[in-house]
Amino acid sequence: MDAVKIGxxxxxxxxxxxxxxxxxxxxxxxxxxxxxxxxxxxxxxDPDKGRRVSVPRGLLTTDAxxxxxxxxxxxxxxxxxxxxxxxxxxxxxxxxxxxxxxHVITANKEVLAKHGRELRGAVTRGGGLYYEGAVAGGxxxxxxxxxxxxxxRVLSLMGIINGTTNYILTxxxxxxxxxxxxxRTAQSLGYAEQDPASDVDGHDAAYKLALLASIAFxxxxxxxxxxxxxxxxxxxxDLCYAAELGYAVKLLAIARRDDDGVELxxxxxxxxxxxxxxxxxxxxxxxxxxxxxxxxxxxxxxxAGMMPTGSAVAADCIDAAHNFIRRVSPPREVRSNxxxxxxxxxxxxxxxxxxxxxxxxxxxxxxxxxxxxAKVSIxxxxxxxxxxxxxxxxxxxxxxxERDMQDALRxxxxxxxxxxxxxVIRVEAE
Ligand code: NDP
Ligand code: HSE
Numbered sequence: 001m002d003a004v005k006i007g008x009x010x011x012x013x014x015x016x017x018x019x020x021x022x023x024x025x026x027x028x029x030x031x032x033x034x035x036x037x038x039x040x041x042x043x044x045x046d047p048d049k050g051r052r053v054s055v056p057r058g059l060l061t062t063d064a065x066x067x068x069x070x071x072x073x074x075x076x077x078x079x080x081x082x083x084x085x086x087x088x089x090x091x092x093x094x095x096x097x098x099x100x101x102x103h104v105i106t107a108n109k110e111v112l113a114k115h116g117r118e119l120r121g122a123v124t125r126g127g128g129l130y131y132e133g134a135v136a137g138g139x140x141x142x143x144x145x146x147x148x149x150x151x152x153r154v155l156s157l158m159g160i161i162n163g164t165t166n167y168i169l170t171x172x173x174x175x176x177x178x179x180x181x182x183x184r185t186a187q188s189l190g191y192a193e194q195d196p197a198s199d200v201d202g203h204d205a206a207y208k209l210a211l212l213a214s215i216a217f218x219x220x221x222x223x224x225x226x227x228x229x230x231x232x233x234x235x236x237x238d239l240c241y242a243a244e245l246g247y248a249v250k251l252l253a254i255a256r257r258d259d260d261g262v263e264l265x266x267x268x269x270x271x272x273x274x275x276x277x278x279x280x281x282x283x284x285x286x287x288x289x290x291x292x293x294x295x296x297x298x299x300x301x302x303x304a305g306m307m308p309t310g311s312a313v314a315a316d317c318i319d320a321a322h323n324f325i326r327r328v329s330p331p332r333e334v335r336s337n338x339x340x341x342x343x344x345x346x347x348x349x350x351x352x353x354x355x356x357x358x359x360x361x362x363x364x365x366x367x368x369x370x371x372x373x374a375k376v377s378i379x380x381x382x383x384x385x386x387x388x389x390x391x392x393x394x395x396x397x398x399x400x401x402e403r404d405m406q407d408a409l410r411x412x413x414x415x416x417x418x419x420x421x422x423x424v425i426r427v428e429a430e
Pocket of ligand 2 (some may be wrong): 134135136137161164165170191192193199204258303304305
């Protein structure tokens with residue numbers, strides 16, 4: 001049987017998963033493709049490092065050119081990430097390979113979100129760009145949007161698409177664990193980015209949302225269009241109040257469209273326990289989709305880690321090998337630039353607001369009056385402590401616009417009985 005050669009850039013979490021799957025399942029994969037997939041060379045930073053997979057030493061190289069520019073290697077798999085928190089290296093390797101007519105596979109959402117247009121533009125006849133592993137780890141969500149839902153007008157998608165933050169929020173709410181300690185565990189399990197601030201501050205989810213929304217809506221969504229807020233301000237106390245009120249707190253990525261434009265946001269969100277996304281725990285991801293024909297649909301699976309992500313990248317290798325053998329490119333992605341991205345000010349939802357106040361009579365009335373002045377209506381409020389200084393007071397509002405809410409928060413912050421606004425969490429309700 002003929003072999004199709006693959007050049008693997010990187011042998012960390014994802015690269016090791018790809019190696020293991022293509023090696024362990026080599027026979028079955030060869031049957032499906034009609035050719036053996038052979039990883040012919042592997043680019044690493046340090047060839048002497050201990051590995052989780054056993055790769056012949058002779059395949060390892062530190063010379064990227066010997067992989068990317070080898071004319072006998074038609075498929076390049078990029079899993080080096082962003083060394084030094086820079087996308088340049090991954091971008092350059094991928095561009096060289098694409099310009100040489102190769103099939104390029106990546107799990108790197110940051111490089112796609114920042115250089116996607118340039119990379120797509122560099123695909124030549126017979127080559128292709130594949131990125132199933134870049135969004136939601138093992139969940140085949142890119143394929144679902146591109147193929148299974150191609151006949152739908154997608155109205156909205158709402159997803160838990162960062163495994164690290166979901167793992168942190170789940171362990172905090174279920175076990176009362178400490179934020180920093182759970183983050184370290186997520187790193188040791190291979191879920192977190194090379195710079196975990198990318199997970200915690202919502203950048204990673206914003207890159208993924210830009211990619212998904214672009215495919216789902218057919219617009220060229222830029223990561224700068226996505227409103228972003230991370231989870232670092234969420235305290236255990238907020239998770240307890242949320243549970244008491246009947247909600248789970250999740251870092252949600254939301255894309256919705258209507259006649260006024262597209263809404264794109266990543267932020268911590270309270271969702272009712274009855275919503276299917278509320279039960280998605282640990283490093284699992286899920287994407288809840290609403291299409292005009294299919295109705296509601298949810299995809300669920302492991303969103304990070306060596307094997308789940310390796311699974312998505314291996315599937316891309318199989319697609320690329322099929323296309324290489326048949327000398328075809330994958331279908332072109334159609335994108336229009338004409339979309340109005342709604343400013344956050346125009347969006348509407350309910351809000352959870354926890355305010356730290358001086359505990360004395362009249363405080364509630366003063367805060368309520370600021371909400372009223374800004375036309376924000378209060379649905380419920382909770383005060384538990386007594387006599388502490390400061391004490392937490394929690395308000396849940398009815399639906400309000402972001403503009404009005406920010407106006408109310410400015411007024412509340414300025415009250416002399418208010419220490420600070422400890423947290424503001426948007427609430428999604430059916
Ligand atoms: P790792 O840090 O585990 O692996 C990076 C690999 O790239 C290592 O093998 C490293 O070599 C190699 N490398 C780094 N810099 C260089 C360089 N300058 N020259 C040559 N080789 C280099 O990263 P991950 O596998 O976790 O992530 C890779 C990509 O996949 C990222 O873009 C990430 O966002 C994405 N991703 C990760 C997921 C996960 O769960 N981890 C899930 C989905 C996507 P050496 O081993 O010698 O140090
Ligand atoms: N750091 C990412 C996450 C890896 O936690 O979801 C998967 O893209």
